[in-house]
Structures are given as structure tokens and as C-alpha cells.
Amino acid sequence: MKVSYYPGCSLHATGKEYDQSMKAVSRALNIELKEVDDWSCCGASSAHSTNFDLSIALSARNLINAEKDSMDVMVPCAACFNRFKMAEHHLKADKDLKAKIEGVVGAKYQGGIAIRNPIDIIYNEIGIDALSAKVVKPLAGLKPVSYYGCLLLRPPEVCEFENYENPFMLDKMMGAIGTDVKNWSYKTDCCGGSLSISKTAIVVDMCDKLMSAAREAGANCVVTACPLCMANLDMRPSSGLKLPVFYFTELISLAMGLDGSKETFKSHMFDPQPLLGQLQLI
Amino acid sequence: METFLEEVNKKIHGVPLQACYHCRKCTAGCPTASHMEYNPNKVIKMIQNGQRDKVLNSSTIWLCLSCETCITRCPNQVDIARMMDVLRQMAIESGVGAREKNILKFHQAFLAGIKRGGRINEPMMMAQYKLMSGDLFSDVTIAPGMFLKGKLSLLSPRTKDMKSVKNIFEKTKNI
Ligand code: SF4
Ligand code: SF4
Ligand code: SF4
Ligand code: SF4
Numbered sequence: 001m002k003v004s005y006y007p008g009c010s011l012h013a014t015g016k017e018y019d020q021s022m023k024a025v026s027r028a029l030n031i032e033l034k035e036v037d038d039w040s041c042c043g044a045s046s047a048h049s050t051n052f053d054l055s056i057a058l059s060a061r062n063l064i065n066a067e068k069d070s071m072d073v074m075v076p077c078a079a080c081f082n083r084f085k086m087a088e089h090h091l092k093a094d095k096d097l098k099a100k101i102e103g104v105v106g107a108k109y110q111g112g113i114a115i116r117n118p119i120d121i122i123y124n125e126i127g128i129d130a131l132s133a134k135v136v137k138p139l140a141g142l143k144p145v146s147y148y149g150c151l152l153l154r155p156p157e158v159c160e161f162e163n164y165e166n167p168f169m170l171d172k173m174m175g176a177i178g179t180d181v182k183n184w185s186y187k188t189d190c191c192g193g194s195l196s197i198s199k200t201a202i203v204v205d206m207c208d209k210l211m212s213a214a215r216e217a218g219a220n221c222v223v224t225a226c227p228l229c230m231a232n233l234d235m236r237p238s239s240g241l242k243l244p245v246f247y248f249t250e251l252i253s254l255a256m257g258l259d260g261s262k263e264t265f266k267s268h269m270f271d272p273q274p275l276l277g278q279l280q281l282i
Numbered sequence: 283m284e285t286f287l288e289e290v291n292k293k294i295h296g297v298p299l300q301a302c303y304h305c306r307k308c309t310a311g312c313p314t315a316s317h318m319e320y321n322p323n324k325v326i327k328m329i330q331n332g333q334r335d336k337v338l339n340s341s342t343i344w345l346c347l348s349c350e351t352c353i354t355r356c357p358n359q360v361d362i363a364r365m366m367d368v369l370r371q372m373a374i375e376s377g378v379g380a381r382e383k384n385i386l387k388f389h390q391a392f393l394a395g396i397k398r399g400g401r402i403n404e405p406m407m408m409a410q411y412k413l414m415s416g417d418l419f420s421d422v423t424i425a426p427g428m429f430l431k432g433k434l435s436l437l438s439p440r441t442k443d444m445k446s447v448k449n450i451f452e453k454t455k456n457i
Pocket of ligand 4: 349362
């Protein structure tokens, strides 16, 4: 299949491992990615916290650019995904707002393409069987808890994510590549990402709580699908509590034995290589 | 004259706050409620009581993370996350400003970054935030490590059609 691809700012900087592994995995699963032309930032929480119209217009500019290619758009960053779904929701529900925003952006919004996150695309379009069929090295010994965070799931009428209080797609995928996924009740708890820089002390507490819960569940690592969750969980927990954190695509890439799959582990802030080495996975 | 409640409801443009029956489910699931001056459902009560200055001046509205847990679990679909956005915007527009100054400064540095290049250049945005907030020394131990790992690339490509981005800021009257 072929989809539009909106990397967002994070995937070009702090989230570069997500971009690299997403591209490798997509290639291996025959998902062709076409980057959205001349995209700009979605505005994230800074726009919607301070100026509603600005937040819708910044997202609309990108959706309108993506519409030119008439394909579903894959949005790997949970924060961007949430902003796009939110803009779509408001633009479809409110005609006056739509007219106003089209005036601001200077182009028409059609609303004809689906905004999708990669978990949904891989799980529902490629499927668990096709994914397991490509595994050459099951990741035995790795015990992740899957962490979905907030912005992929909430609010549910906007995000339309399956089983939003106890999601399972990521867990199933991690099982398919041979890991021993641990169950826990913090899958959808917030990690505090949006205040990571401006209110660090509160966020350290939130991350510590998540890491303690992951340890209690018997996990030796955490899997995420959001560059902001990654940055936060990789840097903010207190040193005694830290666990390696992976993008789900990095682990899929490793299990499929794709070229360059070991490279992205080198740039994590909390080095996952000792754990992977000890389990003879790298 | 419009009451504070009417004003907020109009801006939320959805389920009116009177639908709340104070079951406190929102507060029970809110990850930052324990750090807030007033709990999320208390803010609704205060709006109903017309306590405009207290609400707009509170740290609560800035400590909301927009995690959307409250609206997800509210039995009456009261959109507290949206309410917090509306209150922040009202605090800025009415000149009350932000009780949590650095949080607003972070947002301003972030938006200035988009206005400048269309995309966020993380090191530039952080430098601007640090200058604006005077918070120069936090994260000094993290930044060099990130730099060495190639995470803070100094040259991320800009959006080409910057005119369209600047227009969006112009026409939505950025703060
Ligand atoms: S999530 Fe953040 S950094 Fe990424 S595109 Fe959206 S705003 Fe820019
Ligand atoms: S970074 Fe944390 S707060 Fe932000 S979306 Fe991810 S889970 Fe939620
Ligand atoms: S969950 Fe809804 S009804 Fe219950 S207190 Fe909160 S806003 Fe009110
Ligand atoms: S959106 Fe804000 S108020 Fe609602 S639960 Fe999250 S942090 Fe609390």
C-alpha cells in the first residue's frame, strides 16, 4: 500500500530513531511512504493551549497539503496525530469554523483522507500473521510493557482508537515478534510530556510512577509509539528506576533483521545495548 | 451583561458546564490534580459562582496537561480539557497573564519557533525559552549528551512556503 507520511518536527530531531525505524519497517512490509509536501509544525499543545484558531489552522494547512496526494496520511507522532484528528473533528462538525479556517489558510479543506497512526496501519492493513511471517529472530528474553500514553487514544470519539481504556494492538504486535509482553494497568496513563521542560519536577514524579509500575509488572523495558513519550521516559525518571525504552518499530526492525536495525539503539539517552547484548539480541 | 459561566460556555461551544453533577470522576483520574490549586471539578463550581479572577489567576489552568482523561471518563461529556484551553486563552487575552509564567513562556518560545521556520528547531527553541524564562541552568547536563548523539541537529530544514505560515499567525492574531 502507499500512504502519505507526516514526520513532524520531532522525527527530524529527538525522535530520529522513530523516523529511521519506521521507514525501514514500512519498506519491509511494502508500505510506500510519500512525505507530505512542504509540511509545517502541527502547533502541538502550545498552539491549542493559547489560541484555538491558530491550532486548527496550523493542522489544517498540513491536512490540505496532504490531501493533494489523495492517500491516507500516516502520522507516527502521537501529538501530531491528536492535533490532526482534533482539527478534522472540529472542521467537520462546524461549518462556520471551516469557512473561517479556510480563509486563514487560503485553501479549501476537503476532509477526504483518513488520518492514521502506524499502529493501526500495521495491525489492520498488514496484520499480525504477515508480521510474524517476517520475523527471523524472535526477541526472546525481552519483557516489555506497552505504553500507549494519552494522545493516540483520547478523546475517544476524536481518536477512534480501538479499546481506548485497555488497548491491545501494540501488545499483540510485541507478542508476534517473540517478546514476553507483560500486562499492566498503566498503558494509557499520562507521562506528563507537555510539561517536561517547563515543570520538570512534577514530570519526574509521573515518570517514576510509570517506571515503578513497569518493574512491578516484571518488565525489563518499555515500548512506545510517541517521540514525546520516548524523550520523556528516556530522560526524566530518577536514575535508579530507569528502564530501556524502545519505539515499537525499532523492535520490529530488530526481529526482522533489517539493515541498520542495531544503529538506532546507539542514540538512546538511557543505553539499551547492555540489556540487548545480555539477551544476545545484538 | 454576560455572566462568567455564559462566557466560558460560549467559548467551549459544546456541552454546557451546568451538565456537571460533581461526581469527581474527572478529578479522580487527573494526573496533576494533586499539584493543582483547585481540582478540575472545583473549577466548574467556581465558574458557576462567577469567581472569574480567582479562576483565571489560578495555577490549575496551567498545570493541566491536556491528557484528555477527564473528558474521556465524564459521564456527562463535560469537556474539561477544552475548558482549560478556553480559560488559559481568556487569562492571556484579558491581561491577567499566566500564574505559571514559565509554562506560558515555553508556549511562546515554541510558537515563535514555528513562526520563524515553520518547523521546530529544538535547540533554537530551547535557547529562546531559556532566555525568556531566565531558567538557564536546568537540563544543562542533558543537552551535551543529546548533542553528541546527533539529536539536536543544528540545521533542520525549514518550511519553504513561509508566507503561508506567517499568514496563519497574522490572521489568527497570535499572542
Ligand atoms: S508534535 Fe510537536 S514537534 Fe511534532 S510536528 Fe507536532 S508540534 Fe511539531
Ligand atoms: S508524551 Fe506523555 S503526555 Fe504526551 S502524549 Fe505521550 S503520553 Fe501523553
Ligand atoms: S466527571 Fe464530569 S460530571 Fe463528574 S465532576 Fe467531572 S465534569 Fe462533573
Ligand atoms: S486534561 Fe487536564 S484536567 Fe483533564 S485530566 Fe488531563 S490534566 Fe487533568
